[in-house]
Amino acid sequence: MRYLTIEWLKLKYYKIFWILSILYVLGMVIVGGSWMFLMEFLKNQGASFEGIDPTVLPLYDFPDVWQNMSYIATYFNVFPSFIVVISMTNEFSYRTLRQNIIDGLSREQFLLSKLSLIVGMTLLAMVVVFFLAFFTGLVYAKDPSFSLITQDLFFIPTLGLTVFLYCSFALLVSLLLKRSGFTIVLLFMYTLIFEPFTVLNFEHNPFLPGFFKTIAPYMPVEAINNLIHVPFQKYIFQEIQDYLTFSEVFAAIVWAFVYWGLIYWIVRRKDL
Template sequence: MKRLFNIEWNKMFYNTGTRIFIILYFVMIILMGITLPSIKPNMSGQVVDFIKFGALEFPVIWHNIAWLVGFGKFFLAIIVINNISNEYSFGTFKQNTIDGLSKTEFFGTKLLMNLILTLFSTFLVAAIVLSLGATFNDKFDVLNGIQFLGGYFIEIFAYVVFAMFLTFLLKKSTFAILSLIVLNIGESILKAVEYFVRFGKNEPINLEKTTFYTNFLPLNSNSKIVDYPPISITKLMTTGKLFDTSNVQWEYLAINVFYIILFLALSLFIIKKRDL
């Protein structure tokens, strides 16, 4: 494993574009954690202080931070796509194979680096939550809501695995990135179509508890693991706290574990069957 890591690390470290993207991604996450407490948007002339509304209190801080940082996964996917497409553009995949690296080992280098990137991203989320939680909580109940950290890890890893599959399939970074965008838009359109086919103009009684089958598609389900943080006006009126407690969407987490296995298997199949 150390040998595979050294091979992949040298490729990424000595590629200026990949190195810059990685640094920018993690700097973005860190800056997000630093500036978040000072963000107080003005809505209809009223300054909204999310800290006073309990956004950074346990357990909801785990959900809020994981959901917010999760928007950066597309940026991380670009890093993965760029890294793999360079193998085809520069011929390093072919050269590594000639030098004795098996196709399975080559696949292992990409999988290992994607896993490390995901772990480091998850570590930064944990660091942000712990630092902000220690600052804005009287009671440091760190384990309450920590399930969202695991949900964040699965969400990010499943997303980059899908991006990796698209890159192995299409080879070109431009095609892979465009495909990721188009598929994301396409799944949203399919969800809208499902809504109108099933309900027409009659909105269901409880939209939040309505199961949409298109939510189990790869990208839709990925964004549902750590869903939009719920808010409660009733809770705001009674306690002054806007954010309500919730749980990781376990059914979507489970389907993403399935997608991870599926797209890893398909990626390995493509590598083994395709000519150099």
């Protein structure tokens, strides 16, 4: 708790921290909680899905709602990652890291303070999505029985793992680049352009050895994305993956160790 307090004291007067935090929570709540209103609108416009009334789609039924909400929330992982980027790069911009070390804070304690920030953002995401899914499920689900409510709850901690991984990745990049604007642009480009095209090339380029197709699912961002698969095809009678595999979880945990191993090495060895 002491280390989280250190981060809180650094961030609480920083306006962009509050803007990003509010956008993060409101974004998940508004987007996740408004699907039924969207379905009503589509119905009134005469739309249908393969002849099915859109309002009868069980988007908020238990246990579907856990995966649906968790998947939607992954699109908002950029907000906590930006908070981590700003927190880390500000240490270099305002030389607070060097001053903290001079004042007696060890490098390990500094790392624990950043880890506590990421864990705090992870818990925030889990709590918001849990209550959002739970209450929308109670309102709209046709059968809110205890057995269905408790089924597939593992998607909530899985969401937490995606937040933790992406924020850890952002922290590592921040340590390497030390500038917030450059780091945010690079994260965007890597996440949305470079890695997706690389994975696509690995999977479908006939001139590459099969090894590349094998490693494609284990690229950094792809490993995060594979934890919670797109759930909505089931509503047009297509098969989806609504479970976790050992290889997906193992890859995510390995990346977590890689990120934090590199972060520890940089903080311990480099002149900060």
